[in-house]
Amino acid sequence: xxxxxxxxxxxxxxxxxxxxxxxxxxxxxxxxxxxxxxxxxxxxxxxxxxxxxxxxxxxxxxxxxxxxxxxxxxxxxxxxxxxxxxxxxxxxxxxxxxxxxxxxxxxxxxxxxxxxxxxxxxxxxxxxxxxxxxxxxxxxxxxxxxxxxxxxxxxxxxxxxxxxxxxxxxxxxxxxxxxxxxxxxxxxxxxxxxxxxxxxxxxxxxxxxxxxxxxxxxxxxxxxxxxxxxxxxxxxxxxxxxxxxxxxxxxxxxxxxxxxxxxxxxxxxxxxxxxxxxxx
Amino acid sequence: xxxxxxxxxxxxxxxxxxxxxxxxxxxxxxxxxxxxxxxxxxxxxxxxxxxxxxxxxxxxxxxxxxxxxxxxxxxxxxxxxxxxxxxxxxxxxxxxxxxxxxxxxxxxxxxxxxxxxxxxxxxxxxxxxxxxxxxxxxxxxxxxxxxxxxxxxxxxxxxxxxxxxxxxxxxxxxxxxxxxxxxxxxxxxxxxxxxxxxxxxxxxxxxxxxxxxxxxxxxxxxxxxxxxxxxxxxxxxxxxxxxxxxxxxxxxxxxxxxxxxxxxxxxxxxxxxxxxxxxx
Numbered sequence: 001x002x003x004x005x006x007x008x009x010x011x012x013x014x015x016x017x018x019x020x021x022x023x024x025x026x027x028x029x030x031x032x033x034x035x036x037x038x039x040x041x042x043x044x045x046x047x048x049x050x051x052x053x054x055x056x057x058x059x060x061x062x063x064x065x066x067x068x069x070x071x072x073x074x075x076x077x078x079x080x081x082x083x084x085x086x087x088x089x090x091x092x093x094x095x096x097x098x099x100x101x102x103x104x105x106x107x108x109x110x111x112x113x114x115x116x117x118x119x120x121x122x123x124x125x126x127x128x129x130x131x132x133x134x135x136x137x138x139x140x141x142x143x144x145x146x147x148x149x150x151x152x153x154x155x156x157x158x159x160x161x162x163x164x165x166x167x168x169x170x171x172x173x174x175x176x177x178x179x180x181x182x183x184x185x186x187x188x189x190x191x192x193x194x195x196x197x198x199x200x201x202x203x204x205x206x207x208x209x210x211x212x213x214x215x216x217x218x219x220x221x222x223x224x225x226x227x228x229x230x231x232x233x234x235x236x237x238x239x240x241x242x243x244x245x246x247x248x249x250x251x252x253x254x255x256x257x258x259x260x261x262x263x264x265x266x267x268x269x270x271x272x273x274x275x276x277x278x279x280x
Numbered sequence: 281x282x283x284x285x286x287x288x289x290x291x292x293x294x295x296x297x298x299x300x301x302x303x304x305x306x307x308x309x310x311x312x313x314x315x316x317x318x319x320x321x322x323x324x325x326x327x328x329x330x331x332x333x334x335x336x337x338x339x340x341x342x343x344x345x346x347x348x349x350x351x352x353x354x355x356x357x358x359x360x361x362x363x364x365x366x367x368x369x370x371x372x373x374x375x376x377x378x379x380x381x382x383x384x385x386x387x388x389x390x391x392x393x394x395x396x397x398x399x400x401x402x403x404x405x406x407x408x409x410x411x412x413x414x415x416x417x418x419x420x421x422x423x424x425x426x427x428x429x430x431x432x433x434x435x436x437x438x439x440x441x442x443x444x445x446x447x448x449x450x451x452x453x454x455x456x457x458x459x460x461x462x463x464x465x466x467x468x469x470x471x472x473x474x475x476x477x478x479x480x481x482x483x484x485x486x487x488x489x490x491x492x493x494x495x496x497x498x499x500x501x502x503x504x505x506x507x508x509x510x511x512x513x514x515x516x517x518x519x520x521x522x523x524x525x526x527x528x529x530x531x532x533x534x535x536x537x538x539x540x541x542x543x544x545x546x547x548x549x550x551x552x553x554x555x556x557x558x559x560x
Binding site for chain 1: 440443444447448451452454455456457458459460461
């Protein structure tokens with residue numbers, strides 16, 4: 001059984017940057033991240049071992065340094081953290097920062113802002129705070145009636161196909177549309193590579209946090225191609241029966257999955273009879 | 281055999297306005313239109329009978345009044361007509377004027393302007409003159425590589441489906457898109473009504489200039505629905521064999537088709553055994 005690993009599996013630029021910023025703080029006291037730094041429980045555990053804890057309360061007394069996670073935070077909370085007097089280390093992904101800037105700009109220019117994304121995702125909650133009162137959040141499936149002048153920004157990890165469908169719907173309703181395609185290239189390339197890999201194998205192992213939107217999306221994509229797909233967080237979850245009658249198995253991973261977890265999964269599959277292929 | 285006439289068959293707002301402006305000049309001397317006022321040979325003939333002639337030369341000596349047609353003209357020609365000293369009556373459709381304004385605005389805001397339309401159509405030639413050096417003209421099928429910041433305006437008589445497809449292509453290439461949906465409501469409604477009518481009859485008679493883009497589009501639409509479709513300019517072209525085994529026949533007409541031509545077609549079909557239905 002051949003094992004093929006997607007080239008772009010694992011950490012993207014924004015996540016790598018945030019992790020580096022976090023580890024640089026690992027000897028300090030009173031370091032907290034506001035919510036989990038990234039959507040990967042194993043990385044969060046590693047950070048905790050280095051004294052970097054997660055908090056939901058930005059006003060607790062023992063904070064000396066607050067690390068803002070890759071997804072960013074709403075503007076009013078950002079103001080509060082700055083006012084709180086402790087150090088703020090902003091690890092918001094620069095691409096998310098850009099999307100926040102565009103949401104604000106569209107609002108200022110008089111557009112009704114439409115955000116394409118998951119309304120429960122912290123990135124989208126952050127974007128909302130910049131988008132003004134008339135903001136509309138949509139997953140692309142349902143959409144309330146819109147005004148004549150609409151501005152669109154996109155959660156950085158959304159698939160482009162969803163944005164295309166949304167444009168087709170919005171253009172039926174609005175006369176002027178300004179779109180910032182804030183989907184990051186890393187997401188688009190990862191999805192594309194995963195699709196190519198999946199079409200070439202008998203089973204796909206998707207590695208990453210169950211709470212990671214972009215990892216879940218990779219799993220959905222593989223399933224939609226009718227490929228046997230298993231979404232796991234760590235090597236421990238691997239089951240030999242998944243690889244029954246499999247000649248080629250593909251591994252891909254979300255933007256918040258560290259290299260060592262992907263390596264462990266690969267090793268586990270080797271123990272189950274796999275041998276390295278040429279990657280994608 | 282029942283005859284059903286589309287409610288919105290015939291003159292749209294912009295054409296009606298231009299015709300009224302032209303007839304108001306019918307007693308004057310030296311009145312010319314720059315190119316045919318609208319794309320309907322029979323109407324052009326009626327205007328000629330009233331002394332309003334067509335010219336391609338805006339500098340001829342005998343012009344006293346020049347009428348600018350519904351489709352508008354390029355900016356440099358407009359400047360020349362104003363400098364020429366004769367009276368200029370601008371019958372450019374107000375919706376086309378708006379599209380010209382948006383093309384200019386997009387250029388000023390630093391967008392590469394993309395015009396969705398037929399590059400040979402006078403309206404598009406006019407729009408181009410406002411869109412700047414990097415303008416791209418597309419019929420929606422082919423598209424040269426685009427810049428990162430793209431602004432879109434649309435020939436007012438294009439179908440919305442074509443704009444939707446174009447957006448899907450542009451969003452793959454450009455990061456910022458500003459779209460003015462300059463398709464006029466009259467075009468959209470006429471297409472919608474014609475589609476509904478066509479689905480309800482056994483044959484469609486589409487009336488209007490063979491050189492009229494929006495009339496040709498109506499005929500294409502009917503054919504695409506696999507309905508027996510005949511595109512005629514006048515009642516004289518009607519053939520009885522087209523109505524063989526037809527229980528219901530629909531009539532629709534382009535924006536530049538006058539009421540009297542539609543009426544004549546209806547009468548001719550009545551002579552062939554048709555009786556009026558309830559319209560759409």
